[in-house]
Amino acid sequence: MQPIFTKITNAWRDRPVVLVKMLSFASIGVVNLIIDVVIFYILVQFLHLHLIAANVLSWLVAVTGSYMMNSKITFGRETGGLLSVKRYLRFAGSGILGVAISTTVLLALSSYISVPAAKFASIIAGFGVNFCMSHFVVFRTYPSATSNKHDVV
Numbered sequence: 001m002q003p004i005f006t007k008i009t010n011a012w013r014d015r016p017v018v019l020v021k022m023l024s025f026a027s028i029g030v031v032n033l034i035i036d037v038v039i040f041y042i043l044v045q046f047l048h049l050h051l052i053a054a055n056v057l058s059w060l061v062a063v064t065g066s067y068m069m070n071s072k073i074t075f076g077r078e079t080g081g082l083l084s085v086k087r088y089l090r091f092a093g094s095g096i097l098g099v100a101i102s103t104t105v106l107l108a109l110s111s112y113i114s115v116p117a118a119k120f121a122s123i124i125a126g127f128g129v130n131f132c133m134s135h136f137v138v139f140r141t142y143p144s145a146t147s148n149k150h151d152v153v
Helices: 004-013 015-046 051-072 085-110 115-138
Strands: none
Touching: 015 051, 015 115, 051 085, 051 115, 085 115
C-alpha cells in the first residue's frame, strides 16, 4: 500500500485525468449542493431542526445521490458503472470526515456570518476532503481488477 503522499504525487503527474475527474466530481457536487441546501433549508426553516441535525440529514440524502452519480460517471471506469453496497458504505463512511469538517465550519462561521453563507462555506471546505477520499480511497483500483460479484447491485 502506497503512502498517501506518493498517491497524491502520482495523481498530480496524471493531472489531465485527475482534472477531468475533479470537474465531473464538482459538477455532480453542484447537483448535490442544490439537494443538500434545499433539504437543509426545509429542515431548519419549516421543521425547526437544530443546525447539526439538519446538516447531517441533508448530507445523508445528498451523499446517496452523489455516490450513485459518481459511480456511474466520474468513477465509472473504476466501478464498471455498477453500484455496490460495500462501495456505498465506504463512500458514506469516508464522507464522515467531510461532513465533520463541513459541520465544524458551519458552526464556527454561523456566529459571524449568515447561516446560508456559512452553509456555502462549509460545503466548499468539505469538497477537497471528499474528492481526495473518493479518488484515493473509495474508488481506487485494485491490482486484481475484478470486484467481488456478490456485492454488486
